Amino acid sequence: PPRTLIFLNQKGGVGKTTSSVNVAHALALSGYEVLGLDLDPQGHFAASLGLEGLDPGLDEIFFEGVGLLERAQPARERLRLVPPGPRLPEVEQMAGGRERGWILQRALTQLKQPFDYVVIDCPPSSGLLAINALLATDDVIMPVSCDYLALEGLAGLMRTLMRVEQGLNISTRKYVLVTRFNGQRRLPREVRGKLEEYFPGQVLYTPIRDNVALAEAPGFGQTVFEYRPESNGAKDYAALAEDIRLRRVLEA
Amino acid sequence: PPRTLIFLNQKGGVGKTTSSVNVAHALALSGYEVLGLDLDPQGHFAASLGLEGLDPGLDEIFFEGVGLLERAQPARERLRLVPPGPRLPEVEQMAGGRERGWILQRALTQLKQPFDYVVIDCPPSSGLLAINALLATDDVIMPVSCDYLALEGLAGLMRTLMRVEQGLNISTRKYVLVTRFNGQRRLPREVRGKLEEYFPGQVLYTPIRDNVALAEAPGFGQTVFEYRPESNGAKDYAALAEDIRLRRVLEA
Ligand SMILES: Nc1ncnc2c1ncn2[C@@H]1O[C@H](COP(=O)(O)OP(=O)(O)OP(=O)(O)O)[C@@H](O)[C@H]1O
Ligand SMILES: Nc1ncnc2c1ncn2[C@@H]1O[C@H](COP(=O)(O)OP(=O)(O)OP(=O)(O)O)[C@@H](O)[C@H]1O
Ligand SMILES: [Mg+2]
Ligand SMILES: [Mg+2]
Numbered sequence: 001p002p003r004t005l006i007f008l009n010q011k012g013g014v015g016k017t018t019s020s021v022n023v024a025h026a027l028a029l030s031g032y033e034v035l036g037l038d039l040d041p042q043g044h045f046a047a048s049l050g051l052e053g054l055d056p057g058l059d060e061i062f063f064e065g066v067g068l069l070e071r072a073q074p075a076r077e078r079l080r081l082v083p084p085g086p087r088l089p090e091v092e093q094m095a096g097g098r099e100r101g102w103i104l105q106r107a108l109t110q111l112k113q114p115f116d117y118v119v120i121d122c123p124p125s126s127g128l129l130a131i132n133a134l135l136a137t138d139d140v141i142m143p144v145s146c147d148y149l150a151l152e153g154l155a156g157l158m159r160t161l162m163r164v165e166q167g168l169n170i171s172t173r174k175y176v177l178v179t180r181f182n183g184q185r186r187l188p189r190e191v192r193g194k195l196e197e198y199f200p201g202q203v204l205y206t207p208i209r210d211n212v213a214l215a216e217a218p219g220f221g222q223t224v225f226e227y228r229p230e231s232n233g234a235k236d237y238a239a240l241a242e243d244i245r246l247r248r249v250l251e252a
Numbered sequence: 253p254p255r256t257l258i259f260l261n262q263k264g265g266v267g268k269t270t271s272s273v274n275v276a277h278a279l280a281l282s283g284y285e286v287l288g289l290d291l292d293p294q295g296h297f298a299a300s301l302g303l304e305g306l307d308p309g310l311d312e313i314f315f316e317g318v319g320l321l322e323r324a325q326p327a328r329e330r331l332r333l334v335p336p337g338p339r340l341p342e343v344e345q346m347a348g349g350r351e352r353g354w355i356l357q358r359a360l361t362q363l364k365q366p367f368d369y370v371v372i373d374c375p376p377s378s379g380l381l382a383i384n385a386l387l388a389t390d391d392v393i394m395p396v397s398c399d400y401l402a403l404e405g406l407a408g409l410m411r412t413l414m415r416v417e418q419g420l421n422i423s424t425r426k427y428v429l430v431t432r433f434n435g436q437r438r439l440p441r442e443v444r445g446k447l448e449e450y451f452p453g454q455v456l457y458t459p460i461r462d463n464v465a466l467a468e469a470p471g472f473g474q475t476v477f478e479y480r481p482e483s484n485g486a487k488d489y490a491a492l493a494e495d496i497r498l499r500r501v502l503e504a
Contacts, residue, residue, distance in 0.1 A: 010294065012264010012376035017401065042262065042408075044401050092344075092379065124264035124376040127344065148471035149269065149296050156294075187468050216439050219400035 002035065002115040004108065004137040005244065007177075011153045012124040015143040015179035017044040018214055019240075020121035022233075025223040026241035028078040032116035035072060036081040037104075039088075039133055040123035046083040049075045050221025059085030061107050062094065062132075068107050076223075092127045100128060101168070105136040126160065134164065140172045141204070141244070144195060145180040146188030151195070158199075175249070177240070178207035196250050205248040206239040254287070254367040256360065256389040257496065259429075263405045264376040267395040267431035269296040270466055271492075272373035274485070277475040278493035280331040284368035287324060288333040289356075291340075291385055292375040298335040301327045302473025311337030313359050314346065314384075320359050328475075344379045352380060353420070357388040378412070386416065391425045393456070393496070396447060397432040398440030403447070410451075427501070429492070430459035448502050457500040458491040 005023070007016040020036065028034045037058060038045035046052075051073060060066040061082070072080040094100055108118060120133050134140070142157060144150045158174070165171055176199050182188045195203050208214075211233035217224045224233040242248070257275070259268040272288065280286045290297035295305040303325060312318040313334070324332040346352055360370060372385050386392070394409060396402045410426070417423055428451050434440045447455050460466075463485035469476045476485040494500070 013266060013397070014264070042405055044404070047404060048401070089378070126341070127379075145265070147467045149300070152296070152299060152470075153294055185464060187464065187471070212437060212439065215399040218404075219439070 002108075002111075002118045003139070004118040004120065005139045005141055006120040006122055006133045006137045007141050007143055008122045008130065008133065009142050009144065009150075009153070009157060010124055010126045010130075011150050014145040014150050015177075015208065016124070017048060017121050019141070019143050019177060019179070019208070019237075020045050020119050021048045021218070022214070022224050022237035023241050023244060024079055024117070024119040025076060025225055026238050027117050027119075027245070028076055029225060030241065032078065033114065034079045034117045034119060035068070035111075035115045036075065036079065037068075037118065037120045038081060038084050039120055039129050041084050041088040042123065043084050044218070045121040046081055048218040048221070049081060049223070051075060051081060051083060054086065055083055057083035057085035057088070059087035059091065062091045062103050063087065068111055069113055088129070091129055094128065101131045101135050104132040108136055131164070134161070134172065135168065135170060137172055139244075140174045141177050142174065143177045143179045144191070146178065146182065146191040147180070148187070148191070151191050154195075155198070174202060176203045178203065180210045181207035182210045201249055201251070203250045204240060205243045205250055206236055208236045208240065209233070211236070254360075254363075254370045255391070256370040256372065257391045257393055258372040258374055258385045258389045259395060260374045260382065260385065260392050261394050261396065261405070261409060262376055262378045262382075263402050266397040266402050267429075267460065268376070269300060269373050271393070271395050271429060271431070271460070271489075272297050272371050273300045273470070274466070274476050274489035275493050275496060276331055276369070276371040277328060277477055278490050279369050279371075279497070280328055281477060282493065284330065285366065286331045286369045286371060287320070287363075287367045288327065288331065289320075289370065289372045290333060290336050291372055291381050293336050293340045294375065295336050296470070297373040298333055300470035300473070301333060301475070303327060303333060303335060305335050306338065307335055309335035309337035309340070311339035311343065314343045314355050315339065320363055321365055340381070343381055346380065353383045353387050356384040360388055383416070386413070386424065387420065387422060389424055391427060391496075393427045393429050395429045395431045396443070398430065398434065398443040399432070400439070400443070403443050406447075407450070426454060427496075428455045430455065432462045433459035434462045453501055453503070455502045456492060457495045457502055458488055460488045460492060461485070463488070
């Protein structure tokens with residue numbers, strides 16, 4: 001079965017989508033078969049890859065039980081993406097009980113095609129969509145931008161995850177990804193230092209530096225590897241994809 | 253009655269909280285009585301002002317009909333803040349019909365204390381909390397950070413607001429606030445240019461420049477006017493508060 005990763009953080013603008021796009025493409029470029037799921041009704045994972053984004057997608061998986069492969073669109077060589085679909089916001093109001101949380105997980109077990117990785121981009125919220133992602137995944141990667149408010153939210157997020165997982169009797173491996181790092185500024189260095197201290201063995205080895213190429217690439221529907229392959233953004237995300245693959249973290 | 257402003261954008265990390273904090277304090281420093289409402293369960297508006305943030309707040313206004321003043325905490329001279337309260341996330345699942353959208357608006361009409369301004373910080377989502385903010389407000393201010401994904405989301409947000417307002421037969425005045433501006437970079441200049449072009453008469457006059465003081469201040473529980481009053485961040489937010497007060501926009 002594929003290894004499933006989700007980029008999760010209810011704090012906005014910390015780099016969930018930027019990481020989903022560039023880690024998914026880095027893995028595909030390394031020869032792995034990757035399926036991307038755009039779980040954010042905003043559809044930025046799809047848009048960043050240059051896809052139209054208005055087609056039906058995950059909404060039909062939730063509401064009509066359509067198979068993931070039927071709604072997966074070719075995005076790059078070895079990379080397919082299921083867009084959110086126009087009705088995805090309505091999932092949050094879906095009627096039903098506990099089984100609603102397992103819809104995505106069940107859809108993944110029914111995948112006939114072998115994938116090496118599934119990469120899920122989550123919205124900045126914690127409702128039914130986020131629960132579905134959590135119950136479908138092996139690894140939770142929490143991007144944390146190097147500023148105070150993002151750090152402040154992380155402890156609460158970790159506690160919430162532990163509580164939710166205990167209640168559902170599941171467990172995932174959790175990693176912290178340092179994003180928007182700038183080694184010359186005091187606040188980013190302090191935030192990164194605190195993350196290493198509070199989450200020993202969980203902070204992924206490569207921080208993603210602040211790099212304008214990462215912000216510009218989506219405007220062209222390109223990943224950073226296409227838009228500016230020599231940039232720090234491309235180097236950092238290539239290294240990060242390897243960290244994720246090998247589970248390479250900062251030692252305590 | 254007070255003039256009510258909401259900082260709204262379902263895109264994350266665009267500066268809703270940073271703007272709520274510093275515009276609210278700028279107005280209080282100019283002599284106006286300001287009531288802040290922290291509608292984000294993450295409680296960052298409260299945290300950025302140095303408040304504890306775990307006390308009951310807006311959750312009791314929604315669930316028990318407690319008055320806003322009873323849960324408002326003194327934050328600064330002429331600035332009080334109602335924190336979210338620990339149960340605010342449960343509001344999204346509240347049972348009931350159309351009347352659920354009007355709870356905040358009704359609570360504001362029942363305010364016995366005269367305030368000049370009410371400043372509401374919204375979460376990066378579009379559920380029942382956002383609807384309550386929309387139905388309670390006069391002005392919607394949409395912070396847009398100078399990057400492609402924030403610009404991409406704005407057109408959709410405007411359309412959604414128009415549709416929601418038509419359905420509820422209300423109307424608000426809508427403004428765009430340019431944030432994280434950096435005049436030396438191409439992408440921020442392009443994004444700002446496009447905003448002026450697509451939204452003539454709606455873009456607030458002063459862009460907020462990228463300024464590290466704005467990111468550092470919350471870590472000390474201070475507004476930028478306390479933390480670094482001579483910074484560009486302080487100058488820009490002081491000018492923006494005047495723009496908001498006078499409805500000063502870029503002409504087409
Ligand atoms: N390392 C970086 N350097 C420069 N810009 C970045 C970097 N990471 C992300 N950005 C930019 O910051 C903005 C926010 O990033 P992104 O959209 O990936 O965050 P997000 O967590 O997915 O946001 P949301 O919570 O809205 O889904 C984007 O415009 C992106 O291009
Ligand atoms: N003009 C600016 N210059 C530098 N840093 C900024 C600026 N505006 C905001 N920031 C920083 O960027 C981060 C995101 O800003 P903020 O939390 O205000 O956005 P938000 O829209 O409220 O996010 P969310 O969607 O999670 O509620 C914060 O750490 C903040 O300190
Ligand atoms: Mg995103
Ligand atoms: Mg906020």
